[in-house]
Amino acid sequence: MKEPRPEFIDRDHPLRDEENIKRILLEGSDQELETLRKFHGFTQERVLEMRVQARSEERLRLEAEAKTMERELFGPPPAPEEIERGEFSEVAELDERRGQAVNRESKMARQFRRNAKAPHAYLATREELDDLLDGERKAVELLVQDLDAPQLSAVRAIARLGLGAEAADALKLVVCGLKPATTFSLKDDAPLEDQRRLQEALRGLGLSVLLRPRTEGDSFLAARDAETLERLKTASPAKDHEVYGKLMGFPPSAVAAYLSGEMLRTSPADIDLELVMPMRLSQAHWPEELKLAARWGYLLKKLDSRLDQTTPGRGHESSV
Numbered sequence: 001m002k003e004p005r006p007e008f009i010d011r012d013h014p015l016r017d018e019e020n021i022k023r024i025l026l027e028g029s030d031q032e033l034e035t036l037r038k039f040h041g042f043t044q045e046r047v048l049e050m051r052v053q054a055r056s057e058e059r060l061r062l063e064a065e066a067k068t069m070e071r072e073l074f075g076p077p078p079a080p081e082e083i084e085r086g087e088f089s090e091v092a093e094l095d096e097r098r099g100q101a102v103n104r105e106s107k108m109a110r111q112f113r114r115n116a117k118a119p120h121a122y123l124a125t126r127e128e129l130d131d132l133l134d135g136e137r138k139a140v141e142l143l144v145q146d147l148d149a150p151q152l153s154a155v156r157a158i159a160r161l162g163l164g165a166e167a168a169d170a171l172k173l174v175v176c177g178l179k180p181a182t183t184f185s186l187k188d189d190a191p192l193e194d195q196r197r198l199q200e201a202l203r204g205l206g207l208s209v210l211l212r213p214r215t216e217g218d219s220f221l222a223a224r225d226a227e228t229l230e231r232l233k234t235a236s237p238a239k240d241h242e243v244y245g246k247l248m249g250f251p252p253s254a255v256a257a258y259l260s261g262e263m264l265r266t267s268p269a270d271i272d273l274e275l276v277m278p279m280r281l282s283q284a285h286w287p288e289e290l291k292l293a294a295r296w297g298y299l300l301k302k303l304d305s306r307l308d309q310t311t312p313g314r315g316h317e318s319s320v
Contacts, residue, residue, distance in 0.1 A: 015039045025054035064090045069266045072283070073129065075122040083116045085109070111261050118262045119284040132287060133272060136294035143176075143295075144302050151175055154205040155303050161201065166278070167220075169300050174224055175205060176303075178296060179249035181223035181232045185214060195219060223247075250279060254289045257282030268293040274301050 014020050015036055024032045037047045067090040071078075082089055086109025123129050147155075154175040158168050163184070170182035186195060199211045202222055208229040210221040217237070223229035228247065235244040245255035257263045257280065264283050268275035268290060275297035281289050 013039075022054060025051045026058055064093070065270075069270055072264050072266050073123060073271075073286075074126070077120060077122075078112070078116045083113055086112045115262050115283060118260075121284055121287055123287060129271070132291065133294055136291055137298050140295060140298040140302055143299060144306075147176060150206065151177075152306075156307060157201070157205055159307055161198065171202070171207075171222060172300060172303060173249070173296055174207065174222060176299065177224070178299065179224075180228050181221065181247045181249075183218035183221050183232070183237075185219040188214070249292075251285070251289050251292060253282050253285035254279060257284070268297065272297070274298065 021036065024036050028036070033047055033051070036042075037044060042050075068088050071088055071090070078088065082092075085092055086106070123132075155172050158171045158175070161168065163171070167182070167184035170179060170184065173179040174182055186198070195211055199209050199220070202209045202220075208223045208226045210229060210233060211219060212221070213219075221229060221232050223232055231243070232247050234240075235247055237244045241259055242252065242255055245258075246252065262283050264281045264286055266281065266286075268277050268279060268281065271290065272294070275290075275293050277293045277296055279289070279293050281293075
């Protein structure tokens with residue numbers, strides 16, 4: 001007699017994904033919570049306990065992140081016992097409250113100790129940080145006033161291309177003169193004919209553009225002029241870090257910190273939600289780097305605001 005076959009377990013099911021389960025426990029609807037309960041065979045009491053625990057841990061995590069950001073931006077520097085532990089006390093306390101031991105030999109702990117010995121810039125007060133950001137908002141107001149008609153026309157045209165947000169934003173920064181170049185790709189199944197039409201459209205906006213096989217990296221290379229495009233063609237993001245970073249408009253100090261690991265955990269978006277930028281900040285020069293990230297972010301928001309005002313019925317752009 002044959003043994004009964006074990007029931008097939010779909011380990012890729014969304015309700016087995018830890019991040020999705022966490023999302024449902026934190027903010028899911030009652031219907032999602034009930035679906036999760038039935039899928040795993042939990043009791044209602046158990047699911048409610050899990051939700052309370054998940055929300056408590058999330059609150060602790062956010063509190064620890066906020067305290068860590070305060071320490072990174074305004075000090076004080078890590079104390080000797082924190083350097084020995086390899087972690088800020090706020091984060092170590094969070095792990096202890098979760099019942100997790102602090103791993104003093106982890107990669108993050110070793111990096112923390114190394115960074116603690118490296119130069120680190122601090123601002124004196126939050127008011128100083130607010131003044132820095134307000135200065136960039138005012139600079140953007142003047143910058144927008146100085147944009148000429150072809151630049152504004154190019155920004156509107158880019159918004160109509162249906163590109164993903166990150167690619168479209170980078171192209172807008174290039175045509176506005178804030179980035180030398182950018183690279184991006186369409187979806188893998190995008191027809192070659194559509195890619196060629198996009199190439200011609202971007203060239204029509206005054207950009208120098210190269211379309212290349214996806215096997216060589218990003219399909220599209222777009223630059224403000226032919227000379228910049230030539231430099232970009234030979235710059236490998238995996239090997240020519242300094243050259244490539246400069247062509248993308250990143251500060252040399254931020255590129256160097258990315259390579260050495262001497263970066264803040266705090267991102268521009270942690271400081272201001274409007275600054276969702278693909279840029280990491282160095283711990284030694286982050287105030288100056290933040291000015292650039294703020295100029296990029298506030299300019300993009302200002303341009304989007306103008307588009308919403310000048311294009312009746314404009315909705316969200318779809319991603320190609």
